[in-house]
Amino acid sequence: xxxxxxxxxxxxxxxxxxxxxxxxxxxxxxxxxxxxxxxxxxxxxxxxxxxxxxxxxxxxxxxxxxxxxxxxxxxxxxxxxxxxxxxxxxxxxxxxxxxxxxxxxxxxxxxxxxxxxxxxxxxxxxxxxxxxxxxxxxxxxxxxxxxxxxxxxxxxxxxxxxxxxxxxxxxxxxxxxxxxxxxxxxxxxxxxxxxxxxxxxxxxxxxxxxxxxxxxxxxxxxxxxxxxxxxxxxxxxxxxxxxxxxxxxxxxxxxxxxxxxxxxxxxxxxxxxxxxxxxxxxxxxxxxxxxxxxxx
Amino acid sequence: xxxxxxxxxxxxxxxxxxxxxxxxxxxxxxxxxxxxxxxxxxxxxxxxxxxxxxxxxxxxxxxxxxxxxxxxxxxxxxxxxxxxxxxxxxxxxxxxxxxxxxxxxxxxxxxxxxxxxxxxxxxxxxxxxxxxxxxxxxxxxxxxxxxxxxxxxxxxxxxxxxxxxxxxxxxxxxxxxxxxxxxxxxxxxxxxxxxxxxxxxxxxxxxxxxxxxxxxxxxxxxxxxxxxxxxxxxxxxxxxxxxxxxxxxxxxxxxxxxxxxxxxxxxxxxxxxxxxxxxxxxxxxxxxxxxxxxxxxxxxxxxxxxxxxxxxxxxxxxxxxxxxxxxxxxxxxxxxxxxxxxxxxxxxxxxxxxxxxxxxxxxxxxxxxxxxxxxxxxxxxxxxxxxxxxxxxxxxxxxxxxxxxxxxxxxxxxxxxxxxxxxxxxxxxxxxxxxxxxxxxxxxxxxxxxxxxxxxxxxx
Numbered sequence: 157x158x159x160x161x162x163x164x165x166x167x168x169x170x171x172x173x174x175x176x177x178x179x180x181x182x183x184x185x186x187x188x189x190x191x192x193x194x195x196x197x198x199x200x201x202x203x204x205x206x207x208x209x210x211x212x213x214x215x216x217x218x219x220x221x222x223x224x225x226x227x228x229x230x231x232x233x234x235x236x237x238x239x240x241x242x243x244x245x246x247x248x249x250x251x252x253x254x255x256x257x258x259x260x261x262x263x264x265x266x267x268x269x270x271x272x273x274x275x276x277x278x279x280x281x282x283x284x285x286x287x288x289x290x291x292x293x294x295x296x297x298x299x300x301x302x303x304x305x306x307x308x309x310x311x312x313x314x315x316x317x318x319x320x321x322x323x324x325x326x327x328x329x330x331x332x333x334x335x336x337x338x339x340x341x342x343x344x345x346x347x348x349x350x351x352x353x354x355x356x357x358x359x360x361x362x363x364x365x366x367x368x369x370x371x372x373x374x375x376x377x378x379x380x381x382x383x384x385x386x387x388x389x390x391x392x393x394x395x396x397x398x399x400x401x402x403x404x405x406x407x408x409x410x411x412x413x414x415x416x417x418x419x420x421x422x423x424x425x426x427x428x429x430x431x432x433x434x435x436x437x438x439x440x441x442x443x444x445x446x447x448x449x450x451x452x
Numbered sequence: 453x454x455x456x457x458x459x460x461x462x463x464x465x466x467x468x469x470x471x472x473x474x475x476x477x478x479x480x481x482x483x484x485x486x487x488x489x490x491x492x493x494x495x496x497x498x499x500x501x502x503x504x505x506x507x508x509x510x511x512x513x514x515x516x517x518x519x520x521x522x523x524x525x526x527x528x529x530x531x532x533x534x535x536x537x538x539x540x541x542x543x544x545x546x547x548x549x550x551x552x553x554x555x556x557x558x559x560x561x562x563x564x565x566x567x568x569x570x571x572x573x574x575x576x577x578x579x580x581x582x583x584x585x586x587x588x589x590x591x592x593x594x595x596x597x598x599x600x601x602x603x604x605x606x607x608x609x610x611x612x613x614x615x616x617x618x619x620x621x622x623x624x625x626x627x628x629x630x631x632x633x634x635x636x637x638x639x640x641x642x643x644x645x646x647x648x649x650x651x652x653x654x655x656x657x658x659x660x661x662x663x664x665x666x667x668x669x670x671x672x673x674x675x676x677x678x679x680x681x682x683x684x685x686x687x688x689x690x691x692x693x694x695x696x697x698x699x700x701x702x703x704x705x706x707x708x709x710x711x712x713x714x715x716x717x718x719x720x721x722x723x724x725x726x727x728x729x730x731x732x733x734x735x736x737x738x739x740x741x742x743x744x745x746x747x748x749x750x751x752x753x754x755x756x757x758x759x760x761x762x763x764x765x766x767x768x769x770x771x772x773x774x775x776x777x778x779x780x781x782x783x784x785x786x787x788x789x790x791x792x793x794x795x796x797x798x799x800x801x802x803x804x805x806x807x808x809x810x811x812x813x814x815x816x817x818x819x820x821x822x823x824x825x826x827x828x829x830x831x832x833x834x835x836x837x838x839x840x841x842x843x844x845x846x847x848x849x850x851x852x853x854x855x856x857x858x859x860x861x862x863x864x865x866x867x868x869x870x871x872x873x874x875x876x877x878x879x880x881x882x883x884x885x886x887x888x889x890x891x892x893x894x895x896x897x898x899x900x901x902x903x904x905x906x907x908x909x910x911x912x
Contacts, residue, residue, distance in 0.1 A: 198911065201567050202592040202802075206911070219903070288740020305732065308739045310885060394874075397881045412564045414871045414904075415588055 191421040199418035212422035226406040234381035245325040249332035270326030278390040335369035367446040520576040522554040532830035575801035590622035591867040595799040597625040616835035630835035633795030635853040642775040644755040653779040660782040667755040675737040680756040687758035689880040692718035694861040701864035711894035719890035745770040761853040791856035872901040
């Protein structure tokens, strides 16, 4: 049989992409579909799954108050951590975009915390938050504020974790920084000629030009927020009184501690739908506020 | 592992393993390190160092088998386990054991790595399981029933303490052998008690309350020293519940009673401390506690603490000069001394190709000889009665705990216990922080766990 050059090219191309394609099918697509199937079953990992229809979903929505607690905790965290994280990293990126001597050192300093493994970071922050001997209360007392219970306080546990999340915004800062350097210089020159001040330049030039980058960081921030796990797992294990029981932590408990993999799969799919709708909603609104330089 | 598996695993199994592995991989990417502290029911479940140690010495002859042995102990206990394995390997060239350190990721419940390996059809030949949640794994057929081997080898259940044997049972079958255990009692700081004019450690709850008041000191509006905080250490609400006389599990009716009247009473008594000392002030004091050399008992921040036998080793290491007593937990008037015990059990996973060899190894590991040397060197409590006797004869501190073992309570042997544990901890916290009344918190927790039990019982 003769192979035409174009068919040959196609086969070669497929062969070259095969490692990825096979890996993707076996380790991403299949598990994804399988977990969808398992979400309709009672599945304890080692025994064959038993079809129970929508029962997992019904239990989650109607009977499981911890499901709602964990979802509420996660949304609370996202609503606080994402805007704060974006603002902080944007401001830091602006500062790091100045032409000052030794700038690369400053940039390195702000990126370094991101390189600390999250587990080490969690242990470090356990010390910082220690109400008796921790740095936070030491600082508070220095300026005459009352010391707080931080992670042990049911009202403060989540805000404490939000505060901690600002520590590792290095990745976001780098993305913002790259975006900032793409803002055309002539726009600022034109603004200078028109007599605009610094704040006006940020508001009328930098922010509009940066909206695609903000959109990207917003979406990845929200997705990351929904998957928030490590710190809560290590530092608080969901406590006090489930105040830091986040969605991923509760999913983990169900799947691996209570061996209710079907139930955990249902939770994963609900999370998927929530994340998908959030992302779609943001994309919808983005038409109104995101400016793409190329599509005039 | 082509060398070890005799037959190929089925495609279905392999794909299932991939699916479960993917969820695990996602979460493990988030956290691949054992949890430290938290609500661990056992001191030995986590370890500071990670890594794999393999111990093989004598050259295996033809026909020799190599057993894969996953054990969760690090530090000193892990080292002593390796020593034991080496002793076995030297004596048994035909059954070589390869020990791998497999820390438990969570304090209770199944181990994800073990589940994934079992699902993939390639489990270890021996797995050391957290004793309080063995039934969670037994209920999903993760382990081979050992009853025939027990019978044919002539092993007597009375070799071990009854509570330890009870932990290995599920649905009328034996799924493991008890490896080691622990026990809890009251540690009191001799110097602080003397300063407060208390001449002997409290034995009843009333005496404990009185001693606690005398031992509590304030400087300004902050605590400088507390007599006792019922919920620190390693006693937990279940400990007080049993102490007050609660029965948590009715096997005949499949009924759990986290809200038994005695549990409610115990929690109300705990809440009394929260009210007496002030929730916020207690919390502030408590969250300043350190670990290791900065342990609150070592630092004299609390004069009395209910915790486990493993603390003896910690005190010897960090505070060799500290003078203290160990006595049974104080109990309500009219009751008697008791303790409660956790620990580890050892089973042969379903799918092991060397069941007989594995049985030989685990029955040796739980023999009086091996248990005695392990317990002596690693400072753990043996489940083997004769081994415990010989430890008690030579070690007066551990003797206090060993004497309590015959009256030890164990956590209910039900697959839902891991969930019940989380629920009971949250209920205890909610009551102590005065968010819910003890009755309300425990009723809610109990209903939730009972629902899960009913679902399993109904599902068959």
